[in-house]
Amino acid sequence: MSGTTRSWWGWGNVEDAVVGPERRELTRRVAEMLPGADLAVHEAPPIASFDLPAGRVQAPPALAPCASAATSDRLSHSHGQAFRDVVRALLGKLPHVPDLVMRPTSEADVVRVLEWCTDENIAVIPFGGGTSVVGGVEPRVGDGYSGVVSLDLTSMNRVLEVDTTSRAALVQAGVLGPHLEAQLRDQGYTLRFFPQSFEFSSLGGWLATRAGGHFATRLTHIDDLVESLRVITPAGAVETRRLPGSGAGPSPDRMFLGSEGALGVITQAWVRLQARPRWRSGASVGFAHYEEGVQAVRALSQSGLDPANCRLLDPMEALINAGSATSVLVLGFESADHPVTAPMERALELCRDHGGVLSGGPRPTDSPDRPARGAAADTWRSSFLRMPYQRDALAAQGMIVETFETACTWDRFDRLRAAVDDAARDAMRQVGAVGVVTCRFSHVYPDGPAPYFGIYAAGTWGRTVEQWDEIKAAVSEALIGCGATITHHHAVGRDHRPWYDQQRPGLFAAALQAGKAVLDPAAILNPGVLIDPLPGRRDGAAARGHRVSRSTDEPGEFR
Template sequence: MTGKTRSWWGWGNVEDAVTGPEREELGRRTAELLPGADLTVHEAPPVESFGVGASRVQAPPSLAPIVSEDVRDRLAHSHGQAFRDVVRALLGQLPHVPDLVVRPTSEDQIVHVLDWCSDADIAVVPFGGGSSVVGGVEPQVGDGYAGVVSLDLTSMNQVLEVDTTSRAALVQAGLFGPHLEQQLRPHGYTLRFFPQSFEFSTLGGWLATRAGGHFATHLTHIDDLTESLQVITPAGVVTTRRLPGSGAGPSPDRLFLGSEGALGVITQAWVRLQDRPRWRAGASVGFAHHAAGVEAVRALSQSGLNPANCRLLDPMEAFLNAGSPTAVLVLGFESADHPVNAWMERALELCRDHGGTPGEPPRYTDDADRTARTGAADTWRSSFVRMPYQRDALAAQGVIVETFETACTWDRFDALRAAVDDAARDAMRQVGVEAVVTCRFTHIYPDGPAPYFGIYGAGRWGRTVEQWDEIKQAVSDVLIANGATITHHHAVGRDHRPWYDRQRPDLFASALQAGKAVLDPAGILNPRVLIDPLR
């Protein structure tokens, strides 16, 4: 990230945007997939055109050194990175802009900010990397507040302590993924947590949203890697005890994991580390029928082999990402302790039992061997990281590119897949969108998969947000009706609230509301996220 410029309206770095031959090839493939699409390129408007007004509030002089009123800074903190966020920015439609961006460098400063905002009736939206795709950082707080502050934690970005005996580290919440790994590397450790947003998201954001990492099984959720938390609330500081496990009542950590800044500001955490892996294995397996691939993945999930990567792409998803005409399973294993050849061989045997055909021979690598070559899994991983940039390029050409991620039990998957496909296609017909629907598994469990449903559609420029919202409404209704979750790892934010309200038990909502009243009595923290405002 050093030396590059973050985009204020879209994903990642300006220098890494899709241009030249990559854009030409992306356009060619899109035109082939969606022959009726108008692929005119639309550029982001100048910052000055948004007409952002002056701040409605003024920070105390003691906070002045950490406060920004810069218009570009405020615009960058006015939205996340969902498809609808990117398109609204391209259209010059960002109606909710924070009055100030505040970047504390210490917990004392956070206490000061929360005291000031509680007394002055100013809403506070905690902000990490800004990669939310559910409206979680958009300062859409409603009327009744004197102003809105975006509390950017990224100046608190250090690994404070490493406990080599317990294999854990105390880490500040504003640390971005790459910088966290850089600071752990000299100790020989890794957090082994690599979401697609890894480069542009922070530990605090992962914790506040109960994020999921890249790995398909075993310790893939940030919950599993959290030993203890420190949280600053308007009512005081909460510090939980470092423990490998405890049966002492409901877990206080679990109250704040996934709280999305509505209950307090997570400032640091003890996280569980792992030795850096040395041995890896990768392979891809083709399936003539997607259903056979689903059964193979279920067998793998219940085998106890715990693959690091187990991503099943349906034929359309495989065609878009790898040019394959059949369903493809991208399979991988890794270990810091031992070679993983036997695990891979058994996994491939299970795949063959379900009609799978491995592609090229498995690739076994040892970090001690500097000549180790890469293969399909590595190519897919590079494509995976590149996807958000390509999404932005297509969004700027009027293409709807977005996903639904969920989880369900294995017995419900077939019905869910059919219901999502029907609902999406019906909604797309109603809004006049020519599109394809894809499905891939990102995470698997013994009792069910986490499917990603992708929408690639030829929208109408100037209307793509509204068209997408109609599709999202239809599919989200189907997820809840079929016993799936509204989100597996992208949090609730403001975009998922209507369905989260239907998913959670009513009494739990009341208990959460009561907890909010105790921890945030003035109701200033991220209003409208998870629960209704106290006012």
């Protein structure tokens, strides 16, 4: 955004940090919820205080214009945006820092970077907006490499073509959310993909992590919006055919969606566009009993109504972030084609059937402008947008404030929620952190919800990372033990690897390793995420014969 400065250590823009009255009110609420918590404020160290060792590698002359060894660049590319990343930065403990940051401006630059790094045995960490919360962009690669390069694609940020007939666009992977939407808006289109990280994350990052957007049902995963991909690997370029659908074998797109930069660098994609919505309607519905809210959401998810927003907040989540003493369902519909009064009325009828009461304002009506959501829904939406900034503020005050998300089938949800609650509370007791556990649904499907749990605990300054790691491990074991997924939309990275290794089938892991050996024979791409390379990986010298087959920005043959 123009006139703003990205924080090197925490979320978002420096100008948007929690300060003044907002911080005082936040501190007051936490002190009321957790009496006795030490909420002293700790400031991030200045960049100038870091004495980084000199980089171990130097870019060749052809790549020198793309390279930066500036301390600010190296530090800001050394971590993502998880709680543990933020706290380690606040403590000045960032042991894994890239030697260089490379900013290619063309696909040809990407090719040259991968060729150089393959030859010199340099690890490459593809980097978009840097909003990973699972260690996905952290240069924690071990000692087997001569250096580490962070490959920042944000200079490759244009919408190259819009196909108005098929309603699709060819987009470079480095574009951040707001810039993408700005380029589509004049033609009346939207990608309609708005994760919480939207302002600071990139299309390539969404694709590489199989990200989930804000919308609760239907076309919420980036997978659903991809028509084709172009990927540069150390062994060659891969470009998939533009098709609305295909039954021709396993999907090559699916191989790279969610690959987290371990198989190749996504440089551009054809994505499916939507007409910009004209009609919206929103409401908040209260439930005296949380279990009634769960049943109402299950009925909604299986009704075929496909609400755009269907977030159920448990009483603690509603109290902290929506100012309500009961469970709240934040409900919304939107359409570019037709009014949404009828689906909203039917959705509210289903809610009433399960004890729901429309709360916080008048009955919602169709409007091409801002919807009438109700007080609780409006309060929660404002809190949702401020959550990452408030997390950083509380992290600097010794609080453990972090989330973990998952998905399970409806028949397993009650057991899962109880197991997670028990595991988190027991782990908090063991590490000496007093706190609460919250739950909301971020997405819902006909066969199950995606619960999003939150931890708010008074930690011990200087130990909060270790305390959180213990809590996270306990909860992750509970997720896997209950048959849920280790992640619904936050990716695997390095932090989820132990539990992802348990979740995936063994033979699939072997097939994935074999695929990496073909695409990345020197195993330089994002080492440590998803899988380990096959034993005895080939070094750069042995991989020199594997070159990218197309090193220009010319369009592919399947346009």
